[in-house]
Amino acid sequence: MSQSTMAIGRRERVSEHARTFVSRHASMMPTFAALLIFVLLLIGAQIHFGEFVTPRTLSALLLDNAYLVILAVGMTMVIVTGGIDLSVGSVMAFTGISCAALLDAGYPAVLVVPGIVVAGGLIGLLVGVLVQYFDVQPFIASLAGLFLGRGLAFVVSLKSIRVEDDAVLWLQTTRYRFGDWYITPTGILALVVALLGAFVMQYTRFGRTIYAVGGNEQSARLMGLAVARTKVLVYVISGLCGGLAGLVLTAYSGAGYPRNGIGTELDVIAAVVIGGTLLTGGTGYILGSVIGVLVYGTIKTVISYMGAEQSWTRIIVGLMLLSFIVVQRVIVVRAERRR
Amino acid sequence: MTRWMRHRLFLPVVSLVALILVNAIARPRFVQITVRDGELYGALIDILRNSAPLMLVALGMTVVIATRGIDLSVGAVMAVSGAVALTIIDGSSDPGNVGTVLVAIVVSVLVALVLGAWNGFLVAVLEIQPIIATLVLMLAGRGVALLITDGFITTVTSPPLKYVASGHLLGLPFALFISVAAIALIALMERRTALGVLTEAVGINPEASRLTGVRSRGIILGAYVVSGTFAGVAGVIYSSNIMAADANAAGELIELYAILAVVLGGTSLTGGKFSIAGTVIGVLIIQTLQSTILFLGVSSAESPVFFAFVVILVVLIQSPRVYQVARRMTGGRRHHPAPEVTTGVEVTS
């Protein structure tokens, strides 16, 4: 008798804890869902192909999607403020082709690499200033960034340019091995950017201001937070990430190509949303977005394993995006009903 | 005079006229129109003809934006409708038959209509944010188009199809008639009925409109159906122009140009008040600019740089901040922020 009441008491306490956890971390639930989907995807692929979850495929997953991870970090910050950055794909193309062209012209990598990253940041700065100081909607301002980046990429070169620079190629060809696992400097770069981003979002005032702006910009301003600086800075960061992604993609493909990254902004937005960030702003996690990218990458890998058309990737990502937003919508509606 | 200047179409019209004047001075041939075999030719005629796909897409986009929405999927819908049309023509025994082409066009436009309704369903019924709702189809649509064409660029030889984009009627390009018909249809629907004002009401305040008994769902759904259908027609014109279905290139970036045209025409992206005439002028500005860029010998691939500056210029002109700065520099008194309308509070001041 007393034992069973104790058991009940413990169970109640556990469920009480669970409820507190859920109420405190309700915003993390979509990210957990993304993680679950990622795991299920891996398990499903493992069962179907017999050999999928191997150190080799998983290592390749990070390698193939390093540039997306970097872009997703900047995009998450922008989206959490309630904005959007359509320019990332073409900024990546512009910085990538510039990198290849400048190296080809004989400039040393130590100058070229910081140069192109800063160039990406400058386009981000332009977008941020338009958004913050001229009240331009993020969609339109970053559209200007998209046009600018894409056009400049073609101004630099209409054709693809091969990269012969050892330093840049080193980023891709070096493999640090741990048994069958390996990681490239580009992969390390992506992970460092992601961890740094997650730290900034969670443990700095700048990061918390990003959330505050996304929650209620007017409030954030009246609370005396540095709203203007924060909003400009997230676009600059997104631009810097675009520059970095340009470097990584150029290293990855061994060449710069002005048509790179057409539509990549959509892949990134999709990955970020799948990772649990709400496009309305205020909620989202960098690590969630990384999971979103991995889900995206896994789908791509699975499709190439199946030997199916790559066009299926976007169809499936589209459908997955759909199911995610429908589920998010249901959660929001239910939360509204409860109030 | 000042009343004219304050009209919201003043700037768009002035920009278009200025653009045409600059072109006319730089190359007098720009304004020349020649008659060959009873058909009109010339740079201006080309602009009118080539603008047809963008015109259709932008008109649909205007209606969607008025409801506070946005349709990112128009390019993908164009790709799908082009793929459907060409696959039907390609698969038929007689690609040159007018009947075959008509069937192909009707089917492809119906498919586009269904895709538009799908977007409308997501936005109006499931109440998903328009940007994401249409992003789904934007991502998946091209994939579907590729599947329809088996990943190839389907090409056909079919004179009736070629007529849609390149033919002439009464001496004018046939595509121009499609544009004009679309403009007339939208203008009649929106302004001769109450649809326009109800659309604006829904765009400005959806909840208030619902409580007033406006059929918001129907209106929003309808807007996406119109946008999808028009994009479908645009897809047919595009494929007719190149006589091929190119799932990747069809309507590439057109959603962005269409949004730009709407904004150029003075319609705010935040929904509500919209201007059809403004959008028409916006489309013509973009098309004239394209023509100008080509004339300058710039590769069309590089033209986005120009559009980047156009976008920046336009948003700067529309920005209140620029006026404030300008006024201060011309010796005006120090400014005040206008009494801001905060959420849910009366402007009591």
Add this chain to the structure above:
Amino acid sequence: MHTSTGDDQRFVVEMSAITIRFPGVLALDGVDLRLRPGEVHALLGENGAGKSTLIKALTGVYAIDEGTIVVAGEHRVFGSAADAQSAGISTVYQEINLCPNLSVGENVMLGHESRTVRGIDWRATHRAAAEHLASLGVTIDTQSMLGSHSIAVQQLVAISRAMVLDARVLILDEPTSSLDREEVDRLFAVVRGLRDRGVAILFVTHFLDQVYEISDRITVLRNGRLVGEYPAAELSRGDLVTKMIGRVLDDLEAISASAERSVDRSVTPVLRAESIGRRGVLDPADIDVYRGEVVGIAGLLGSGRTELVRLLYGADRADTGTVEINGERTKVTNPRRAIERRIAFSSENRRSEGIIADLTVGENIVLGIQARRGWLRRVRRAERDAVVAEYMSALGVRPADPDRIAGELSGGNQQKVLLARWLATAPELIILDEPTRGIDVGAKADIQAKVAELAEQGLSVIFISSELEEVLRLAQRVVVMRDRRKIGVLESATVDVDGVIDFMATHDMAAQGAAPAGPDGARSEGSVA
């Protein structure tokens, strides 16, 4: 004019001869405001008197054209809210200016978190937040999301935040407009505590009772000018109202006849709803309205009054109950159904659920008719002009320009436009949810008079208001609600305000004492009448 007795006291804030011009408007004309440490100072005036502008001038949101602001003996010019906060002036706005997506603790501490070299120390930050909240008598989980708490709790969180900033001056801009009585008491206890600690509190409100309950001093503004500053104890309520509106108000007296008019209840009611309810929103309740009758709903915010009428109108879907309109059983599942049945509903949220801000006044007025007809049958220009002109003059909309953008009108005139929109559709029953909230006394009287007049002509009305006097003045019967259920119906001729309050209180005790038998509401239905 000034009756300031404590000139020897140091002022913590001294605003002198403040003038602010907006394009075409003189928003403030040489206004003075002085705050002493440890006082609650009410700032009163009708809408458009300049209260908000004065607050925004003090908090650095607007730049001042003329005049000086002295804070703690120093001349100050604030460029932003952050400037004002660092000088010790904090504001808690009516619409809570916090971030609902962040935790309670973070909202208290945002921008003042404890930091170490490894970034924000969340443990210490939450501990500090909990201490600040506890000093105001609030104990809640600081890690819970702000958005999951009631408005009242959020308000206290906002005040805690002000205390973190070490505020010497706390501005409360209409803090009580969405609170119920208990919550107001709790807020006032906190305010008194702060006052005793020496904080100067500037209190803006529309509720005169609350002014007398808590204020030491009153500053009255009218049309952007200072009327005067008075010790609360020396200014009678009647004098205060007269100073606020600049004329003696006897229009309201004439309306009171409305409540005494008799209504024929032997016929079929225009609307009869039985056990209409929705799980978690409203316990099943009955209500009926007869032709020419005004039924008032008395209840605090959150009592279920708005929820009840939204179910009747189909704005939200009911999951229990039946509705009869003119004796005919019907289902009202959405607003269009209700409108077809000639029911109209004006929401309490004028801005978000009523006015279409960017459309003209004329377009707003005909929108109701247009929505009824559908998009294919446009209201012709001539017809539109006639309808608009008729209702604008009948309701006295100012300015009398149908082409004016509706969003530019004052709250009271927007309310009149909404009333016009609905009356133009010729309804049989009109539901008015807080039609007089937050609007000036003149417009209030206009709207009440119109409602009384229309009811006399045969229109049925359901009238909700937080002001019991107003409900009792207009309605023949009053439905009393509490805690999401109907607790009874009173004949307004037989009770006064205190009677209604007593009824709420006694019923509450009865419910706690006796075991409930059968559905609530039905039991006490008409028992008092």
